[in-house]
Amino acid sequence: MTTPTRPILVWDLPVRVFHWLMVLCFAGAYLTAESDGLRLVHVTLGYTMAGLVGFRLVWGLIGTRYARFSEFVRGPRAVAGYLRDLFSGKARHFTGHNPAGALAILALLGLTLAVTLSGHATLNALGGEWLEDAHEAVANLMLGVVIVHIGGVLASSLLHREKLVPAMVHGRKAGAEGEGIRSGWNVVGILLLAAVLGFWWLQWQSPPAALADGVRAESHDRGHKHHDD
Numbered sequence: 414m415t416t417p418t419r420p421i422l423v424w425d426l427p428v429r430v431f432h433w434l435m436v437l438c439f440a441g442a443y444l445t446a447e448s449d450g451l452r453l454v455h456v457t458l459g460y461t462m463a464g465l466v467g468f469r470l471v472w473g474l475i476g477t478r479y480a481r482f483s484e485f486v487r488g489p490r491a492v493a494g495y496l497r498d499l500f501s502g503k504a505r506h507f508t509g510h511n512p513a514g515a516l517a518i519l520a521l522l523g524l525t526l527a528v529t530l531s532g533h534a535t536l537n538a539l540g541g542e543w544l545e546d547a548h549e550a551v552a553n554l555m556l557g558v559v560i561v562h563i564g565g566v567l568a569s570s571l572l573h574r575e576k577l578v579p580a581m582v583h584g585r586k587a588g589a590e591g592e593g594i595r596s597g598w599n600v601v602g603i604l605l606l607a608a609v610l611g612f613w614w615l616q617w618q619s620p621p622a623a624l625a626d627g628v629r630a631e632s633h634d635r636g637h638k639h640h641d642d
């Protein structure tokens with residue numbers, strides 16, 4: 414007999430806000446990377462990702478059941494076992510992250526730190542040209558892992574006949590009664606979003622020192638043009 418399942422809350426609001434902000438920031442940072450005029454947008458989205466990962470590391474220790482690292486981080490044997498089962502078509506179903514997905518998640522968190530640290534060093538000219546090259550290389554490696562991550566999400570959705578992408582939006586999956594989390598911690602999710610919007614506003618008001626001159630010169634020019642008109 415199989416256990417009856419019904420929609421249960423798995424992803425709290427902070428995890429969902431974190432995830433979709435990461436998607437937005439990664440896409441935005443990647444698309445603005447080559448533009449000098451959009452450098453403020455590029456670095457602001459990058460620093461936002463660093464802050465989001467900082468939050469996620471804390472939430473992975475004190476957050477709800479499926480957000481905790483202790484719930485989904487598994488050793489190499491568990492990952493290899495899961496992948497073996499996956500290829501023979503009998504992979505076990507996990508209510509939270511599966512062991513292979515968890516590996517991609519850890520890689521994405523680590524790569525975010527690497528790309529933002531190297532970006533910060535590039536912006537502040539803390540090293541030579543090699544830092545800029547390293548920053549670009551890590552960003553491209555990360556794009557590769559994101560593609561694998563999305564492929565894994567789609568494969569897992571097909572295999573287990575569940576809609577993982579909508580689940581990351583509304584937070585619910587089919588599961589056994591009693592396995593869901595009790596609270597979505599909406600207040601924390603809203604505060605996280607408010608903190609990000611506040612940071613963006615602050616960056617707009619006073620850009621980082623390494624960028625400030627260029628940005629101020631531009632807005633000064635714009636001001637003059639306005640007066641001349």
Ligand code: HEM
Pocket residue numbers: 438439440442443446447455456458459460462463528529530531532533534535536545548549552553
């Ligand atoms: C703290 C966050 C970040 C800072 C401060 C930062 C800063 C910079 C700066 C200053 C450059 C220009 C280098 C130059 O040509 O002079 C750059 C380039 C680049 N950044 Fe970032 N970045 C950050 C995050 C990111 C993220 C998250 C990504 C990936 C999504 C990314 C991808 C790239 C790429 C691909 C280039 C090379 C563009 C080209 O082809 O010239 N950066 N970044």
Ligand code: HEM
Pocket residue numbers: 428431432435436439440469479480509510511514518521522559562563566577578581
């Ligand atoms: C449109 C592109 C994307 C889609 C559709 C997507 C979808 C998903 C889904 C469905 C999950 C939950 C997986 C599960 O059920 O185990 C997830 C988790 C995750 N994804 Fe994505 N993802 C995308 C892009 C990204 C990007 C660009 C990043 C990072 C830069 C990212 C980082 C993560 C992380 C860190 C988690 C773990 C969530 C947590 O526990 O906090 N994803 N993603």
